[in-house]
Amino acid sequence: MKVKAYIPYLFIAPAVLLFSVFMVYPIISSLILSFQSSEGGVMVFTGLENYQKLFKDQIFLTALKNTFVIMIIQVPIMLFIAIVLATCLNSALLKLRGLFRVSFFLPAVTSLVAYSIIFSIMLMSDGVINQMLTGLGWDSIPWLSHPVWAKAALIIAMTWRWVGYNMVIYLAALQNIPDELYEAASMDGAGKIRQFFSITIPQLKPVILFTGILSTIGTLQLFDEPFTLTKGGPSDATLTIGMYLYQTGFRYFDFGYASTIAYVIVVLIGILTYIQFKVTGDDK
Template sequence: MERVETIAETQKKYQLKTRKNWLTPKRAPYLFIGPAVILMLIFTVYPVISSFVLSFQEVRGVEKTFVGVANYTRLIHDPVFYKSLLNTFQILIIQVPLMISLALVIAVALHSTLVKAKAFFRVAIFMPAITALVAASIVFMILLDEHFGLVNYFLSFIGVDNIAWLTSPFWAKVSVILVMTWRWTGYNVVIILAGLQNIPSDLYEAASIDGASKMRQFFMITIPLLKPVFIFTIVMSTIGTLQLFDEPFILTAGGPNNATMTITLYLYETGFKYFEFGYASAIAYVLVLITAVISWIQMKLVGDDSK
């Protein structure tokens, strides 16, 4: 009887010791990242999987019916989808190069010794990126009003007739591009400026001694060494433009005649205006595929040639 009690006591002591030492150095990291992983699974992984399954279903009220690839087949024959895709790429092709080029010029100017009060200009240029987009869009709607807007008012002084900024298909696209450029140029300026500050000044000094002009230094030193920064800004700007929603939604609501209807705006209207959630999910995954392919192509075109 005494031997059995001794074994039981030993087991109890061992269990208590094990419970006290369960938080080992190997387990501690999992304890800290556990809540973040759980939240990511709930709010990111699960919605992604659920929406992918939903793209193969038709939703009517609370009833879901499996329809296979019918949503994707419908997408192939949808003229509005092709129109929104064309609009998105038209804005992308014009706006991203324009914005990156403008950001590069401003960043180089701020990095030079010619500009004073650099801190003020950096803050002022970055301010649009943190400005509430709804408020900014309302301001632009007032500025670009065809009959009472300040832009047409000032253009009248140089003999330009009123421009239908928000009601003409062509000028509506121009308006969206202008608002996007105004909003995101400062963001890219900060990134490019950080890249400029990481370029060693010794390279410019050595080039000056060798007789290289400022322009030659810019194209032979600055541009090549900013290549990783350009990759980041171009890829991120492309992804942002492919997901363009706020500006056309607030300024033009996709009009006139779907002239500013983007893929994301069409996805939103399909899901939350017409409640075709299965079809909207199919649009979303086609957009994901397009974004991934374009990003991969950009990485290959402007990536590191030495690899």
């Protein structure tokens, strides 16, 4: 009888072992590493030196500012467009809804590197976008060589990639909103716009919080798009925290300092998530 009691633990042991080796150990190891620096090729304990150095590092502060600018502009725009699209594609009056849903979701399954390369080609000085602008009589835009326009290029590319992903989440949530709410609002004389802001948005509040947290985490970890599209330029205008972490660890091989950056990102994610919960009025 006692042997049988241990059988379930034998089944979960491989999963626990793999999780411990590939998740728990690296997390603990990197935390310890964030308090160390390399001296003569040997890692030595330096206490909070890396953390003190980090907040005096102008490149890190630039990367932090860039990341927050992109997040503050891109995330609200993307989520609002996703809600609007989901509302439109949830309408029974729309024909070929399945086709439109698949079409908007397709960018979400596109390779990050592949779509970034495509956007970099389209946004070149003589790319198709500038050719269209000059064809309409407008001046071409230095998408990838101007600090402001480079950020705009990143925001446009990321919005195109992730709108469909969030749209599907909102679309699933819309299926659970009772039709009686909209019928009652219509009988009271509320138009579609009033219904959208008075019924749809409040009913989607938990899902908006969920997608907002996911998008915030994704932006703080942003790497693929700026690395492929702009290389962090021009003049570090699109350098993100994720890119700086990569450069520190795998270009300059300063793994202690890179671990410090990683844990600062973790703390930022925790703080922003807490703020989002408080702002939405969720006390749980």
